Amino acid sequence: MPSIPYSKKVMDLFLNPKNLGEIENPDGQATEGSPACGDIVQLQLKVNKDTQVIEDIKFKSFGCASNIATASIITEIAKGKTIQEAKNLKYSQVVEELGGLPAVKVHCSILALQSLKRAIENYEEKNGLVAKDRPTDE
Ligand code: FES
Ligand code: FES
Numbered sequence: 001m002p003s004i005p006y007s008k009k010v011m012d013l014f015l016n017p018k019n020l021g022e023i024e025n026p027d028g029q030a031t032e033g034s035p036a037c038g039d040i041v042q043l044q045l046k047v048n049k050d051t052q053v054i055e056d057i058k059f060k061s062f063g064c065a066s067n068i069a070t071a072s073i074i075t076e077i078a079k080g081k082t083i084q085e086a087k088n089l090k091y092s093q094v095v096e097e098l099g100g101l102p103a104v105k106v107h108c109s110i111l112a113l114q115s116l117k118r119a120i121e122n123y124e125e126k127n128g129l130v131a132k133d134r135p136t137d138e
Contacts, residue, residue, distance in 0.1 A: 045119050
């Protein structure tokens with residue numbers, strides 16, 4: 001049997017992802033696809049409009065283990081943070097939390113992070129909060 005190239009953390013989250021599912025009437029949402037593999041991830045948010053704190057966050061993934069593990073960990077990190085704090089989440093932080101990722105799986109993780117940023121943008125657009133200094137997706 002070939003050895004599995006994933007960290008224990010990635011395997012744990014793949015087998016037992018957190019915040020999986022859908023939110024009824026989300027305040028922001030995004031469905032992002034990866035041109036590299038054709039997979040899709042959906043991410044939805046509930047945001048407190050007074051504090052701008054992400055009160056709930058759920059995802060659904062039609063991607064691979066890296067994508068599911070990344071989406072799971074970013075939902076855990078983003079929950080309870082303000083939308084500004086969540087927007088500043090860096091790809092490098094996510095990979096560190098995951099205990100590393102195989103190089104060929106980088107795009108899967110970027111896809112998950114992209115879905116968080118797009119869902120926040122969708123919330124901002126719907127609420128007239130479009131930021132002028134939107135951070136890049138690195
Ligand atoms: Fe997307 Fe395998 S190519 S999960
Ligand atoms: Fe498509 Fe990982 S191979 S999300």
